[in-house]
Amino acid sequence: MEKEQMSDRRKFIFDMARGVGIAALGGFVWSAFIDEAKASQLLLRPPGALKEKDFLRTCIKCGLCVEACPYDTLVLARPGDHRPLGTPFFLPRDVPCYMCPDIPCVPVCPSGALDKKSVSTEGHLNIKSAQMGLAVVDQESCIAFWGIQCDACYRACPILGEAITIEYSKNERTGKHAFMIPIVHSGACTGCGLCEHACVTQKASIHILPREVAMGKAGDHYIKGWDKKDEKRLENAKEIKTTTEISKKSAIDSLNSGMKDLY
Amino acid sequence: MAKLWNKYRYLILRRIVQISLLVLYFGGNAWGLKILRGDLSASKIFNMIPMSDPYAVLQMLAAGAVISADLLLGAAIATLFYMLIGGRAFCSWVCPINMVTDAASYARRVLKIDNIKGTRQPASRNIRYWVLVLSLVVSAIMGLAAFEFISPISMVVRGVVFGIGFGWAAVVVIFLFDLLVLKNGWCGHVCPLGGFYSLIGKFSFIRVHHNEANCTACMKCKVVCPESQVLYMVGKESLPVLSGECTNCARCIEVCDDDALGFSIKSLIKK
Numbered sequence: 093m094e095k096e097q098m099s100d101r102r103k104f105i106f107d108m109a110r111g112v113g114i115a116a117l118g119g120f121v122w123s124a125f126i127d128e129a130k131a132s133q134l135l136l137r138p139p140g141a142l143k144e145k146d147f148l149r150t151c152i153k154c155g156l157c158v159e160a161c162p163y164d165t166l167v168l169a170r171p172g173d174h175r176p177l178g179t180p181f182f183l184p185r186d187v188p189c190y191m192c193p194d195i196p197c198v199p200v201c202p203s204g205a206l207d208k209k210s211v212s213t214e215g216h217l218n219i220k221s222a223q224m225g226l227a228v229v230d231q232e233s234c235i236a237f238w239g240i241q242c243d244a245c246y247r248a249c250p251i252l253g254e255a256i257t258i259e260y261s262k263n264e265r266t267g268k269h270a271f272m273i274p275i276v277h278s279g280a281c282t283g284c285g286l287c288e289h290a291c292v293t294q295k296a297s298i299h300i301l302p303r304e305v306a307m308g309k310a311g312d313h314y315i316k317g318w319d320k321k322d323e324k325r326l327e328n329a330k331e332i333k334t335t336t337e338i339s340k341k342s343a344i345d346s347l348n349s350g351m352k353d354l355y
Numbered sequence: 356m357a358k359l360w361n362k363y364r365y366l367i368l369r370r371i372v373q374i375s376l377l378v379l380y381f382g383g384n385a386w387g388l389k390i391l392r393g394d395l396s397a398s399k400i401f402n403m404i405p406m407s408d409p410y411a412v413l414q415m416l417a418a419g420a421v422i423s424a425d426l427l428l429g430a431a432i433a434t435l436f437y438m439l440i441g442g443r444a445f446c447s448w449v450c451p452i453n454m455v456t457d458a459a460s461y462a463r464r465v466l467k468i469d470n471i472k473g474t475r476q477p478a479s480r481n482i483r484y485w486v487l488v489l490s491l492v493v494s495a496i497m498g499l500a501a502f503e504f505i506s507p508i509s510m511v512v513r514g515v516v517f518g519i520g521f522g523w524a525a526v527v528v529i530f531l532f533d534l535l536v537l538k539n540g541w542c543g544h545v546c547p548l549g550g551f552y553s554l555i556g557k558f559s560f561i562r563v564h565h566n567e568a569n570c571t572a573c574m575k576c577k578v579v580c581p582e583s584q585v586l587y588m589v590g591k592e593s594l595p596v597l598s599g600e601c602t603n604c605a606r607c608i609e610v611c612d613d614d615a616l617g618f619s620i621k622s623l624i625k626k
C-alpha cells in the first residue's frame with residue numbers, strides 16, 4: 093500500500109513535469125509564430141489608431157470599424173493576407189480613406205484601439221488631425237520630376253495646398269518649361285492615400301507609409317536657431333561625451349604632435 | 356414526424372441558433388442590419404448593448420492592455436449569462452466550430468472508427484486547461500491576446516462576416532483531427548475557450564439531470580455525448596450533471612428512450 097502511494101505521487105509529479113515540458117515547448121512555438129506574424133511593419137491602420145504595439149494588444153478584432161466605413165476602405169486581415177490576423181487595415185491603392193468629416197469608423201470602436209481623442213481638436217472630431225501614414229514620392233518614377241505636367245495627386249488631396257504643394261522650378265532641358273513638383277508636408281498629411289489612389293503611373297509613384305517608417309528624427313542637438321519655439325528643445329538635449337585616444341589630450345597638443353597620437 | 360422532432364428537437368434548435376447568429380452578423384456587415392453587429396469577439400446588440408468575449412478580454416488583460424468600459428461591460432454580461440444560466444452553452448448553442456466537430460464525431464460513428472481496436476483515447480481532457488494557462492502566459496510575454504491570434508473560432512466567424520481567406524483550412528484541419536486523430540479532439544481536449552466556459556459554467560442553474568429509476572443502461576447517451584465522462588452516474592445513481600464540461604447540448608436527453616435524462620434547475624440551497 094505504502095509503496096503504491098509513493099509511486100502514485102511520483103507518477104503525479106512526473107505527469108506534471110511532463111505537462112510543463114510540453115507546455116513550454118508549445119509556448120515557444122506559439123510565441124515564435126506570433127512574433128513572426130506581427131512583424132509586418134508596413135501596415136496602415138484606420139484613423140485614430142493607437143501606436144502599433146498598443147493597437148495590437150487593444151484591438152479585439154470585432155470589425156465594427158470595418159462595418160462603419162461607408163467606402164469599404166477598411167478590411168480585417170484574413171488568413172493568407174500575411175498581416176496580424178483579424179486586425180483592420182487599408183490598402184490605399186485599392187480603396188483610400190475618404191476622410192469622412194464625421195469619422196464614423198472611430199467612435200464605434202468598443203476597445204479604444206481607435207482613440208477618439210487623437211482625431212479631435214478642441215473636443216470636436218477633426219479628420220484632418222488623423223495620422224494614418226505619410227505620403228512619400230519616388231522622384232525617379234513620378235513623371236512630374238521628368239518635366240511632364242501631372243499634379244493628379246495634388247488635385248486628389250483633400251487638404252491640397254497644405255499636405256501637398258506644387259513647387260515650380262525651371263526645366264533647364266527645354267529652357268522654356270517649368271517642373272511642377274509635388275512636395276508632401278508631414279505636418280498636414282493624414283496618410284489618407286487619395287493621392288496614391290489617384291497617381292497615374294503604372295505603380296503609384298506616391299505611396300503611403302506608416303509614419304514611424306517614413307519619418308526621420310533630427311534629435312535635440314539640431315535646432316532651428318532662428319525659431320524661438322524650436323530653440324526650447326535644446327533644454328532636453330543631453331551632453332554626449334565620447335573619449336578617444338586623441339581627445340584625451342587637449343586639441344592644441346594633438347595638432348602639434350604630428351601624426352604620433354593617431355597611430 | 357412527431358417522433359423525429361422528439362429525437363432531434365434540441366439539435367435542430369441549436370443549429371437554428373448557431374446559423375441565425377452567423378446570418379445576423381453577416382447581415383450586420385453586408386446589409387446594415389442593426390440587430391447584431393461585430394463578431395463573436397465583440398459585438399453590439401441593437402446598436403446598444405455591448406457583448407464581448409470574456410476570454411479574449413482576459414488575454415488582453417494579461418497582455419497589459421487598457422480595457423475599455425464597453426469591453427468590460429460586454430464581458431461581464433456574457434460571463435454572468437453563462438455563469439448563472441447557460442453553463443457551457445456557448446459551445447453547443449453559439450460556437451460555429453461545434454457544427455464541424457459534431458459532424459466529425461457523427462462521421463466517426465457512421466464509419467465505425469470508434470469501434471476499431473486500439474483507438475483508446477491517449478490524451479487527457481485536461482489539456483485544454485493547460486492551453487488556457489499557456490495562452491495567458493504567451494499573451495503576457497508577447498503583449499497581445501495570444502489565442503485570438505490563432506483562434507479557428509474567430510477565424511471562421513470573421514470568415515463568414517468579412518471574407519474567409521484561407522480560414523477554411525482551419526475548418527478542414529479540425530474536422531480531420533477529430534475524425535482521424537482524436538475523438539472529440541478539438542472541443543473536448545484542446546480548445547481553451549471551451550475550457551474557459553467549462554470553468555465558468557460550473558455554477559449555472561440549468562443542469563442535465565439523470566433519473567436512475569428509468570434508466571435501462573442502454574448507454575446511448577454516452578455514445579452521443581461529446582464529454583461522456585460527465586455522465587459517469589448514468590445507470591448508477593440519480594444525480595444532476597454537475598461538471599462544467601457538459602455543454603448543455605441536450606443530445607443525451609433526446610436520444611434517451613426511457614426518459615431517464617432531462618433538464619433541471621439546480622436548487623439554490625444544497626441539501
Ligand code: SF4
Pocket residue numbers: 138139160161162163164165166188189190191192195196197198219
Ligand atoms: S474616415 Fe471614412 S473613409 Fe476613412 S476609414 Fe474612416 S469611415 Fe472609412
Ligand code: SF4
Pocket residue numbers: 150151152153154155156157158179180200201202203204205206
Ligand atoms: S472597431 Fe476597434 S476593436 Fe474593433 S476591429 Fe476596429 S479597431 Fe479593432
Ligand code: SF4
Pocket residue numbers: 226227248249250251252255256276280281282283284285286287288300
Ligand atoms: S495622403 Fe496624399 S491625399 Fe492624403 S493628405 Fe496626404 S498628401 Fe493629401
Ligand code: SF4
Pocket residue numbers: 445446447450451452453456508541542543546547548549550
Ligand atoms: S470547445 Fe471551443 S471550438 Fe468547441 S464548441 Fe466550445 S468554444 Fe467552440
Ligand code: SF4
Pocket residue numbers: 563576579580581582583585586596600601602603604605606607608
Ligand atoms: S451530458 Fe448531455 S447535455 Fe451534457 S454534453 Fe453530454 S450529451 Fe450534451
